[in-house]
Amino acid sequence: MKVLLAIPHVFAPKLDSQYSSQTESKRSVKEKALFQTTLGNLQRHGPDQWIHASLGNGKPVVTRHLKSELYIDITIQLFTPKSASLADSLPSDARLQVIDPQISDFKQIPLFASKRLLEQANDYDLVGYH
Numbered sequence: 001m002k003v004l005l006a007i008p009h010v011f012a013p014k015l016d017s018q019y020s021s022q023t024e025s026k027r028s029v030k031e032k033a034l035f036q037t038t039l040g041n042l043q044r045h046g047p048d049q050w051i052h053a054s055l056g057n058g059k060p061v062v063t064r065h066l067k068s069e070l071y072i073d074i075t076i077q078l079f080t081p082k083s084a085s086l087a088d089s090l091p092s093d094a095r096l097q098v099i100d101p102q103i104s105d106f107k108q109i110p111l112f113a114s115k116r117l118l119e120q121a122n123d124y125d126l127v128g129y130h
Helices: 024-045 108-122
Strands: 002-008 048-054 061-067 073-079 095-099 126-129
Touching: 002 024, 002 108, 024 073, 024 095, 048 095, 108 126
Parallel strands: 002 073, 002 126, 073 095
Antiparallel strands: 048 061
């Protein structure tokens, strides 16, 4: 199954802002959330799985790699302006596409992302917007 997930993302801290996307103190929380939403989803729904298993009573716990046939072919498109983004903190992955919409009005980025998602919908079995 081919899945496309579009995610708009803006992080533009401003002094004394009441919005969390504009509060510098939320940077680490936002970075962790962005990682889980992007790379975390790719890891959970991809073909590679890891199981932690004990070798027996009093013996070490090992991590075993499994290759699953039941996985989702997922692509995530992160729509984020280079000037207001936490995407630089993410490791690269071919299934994660970071797209700069080149829009100066950041409030328009969600609209841009949803429009772009719908334009590509026929190429996928399922599309989603986060």
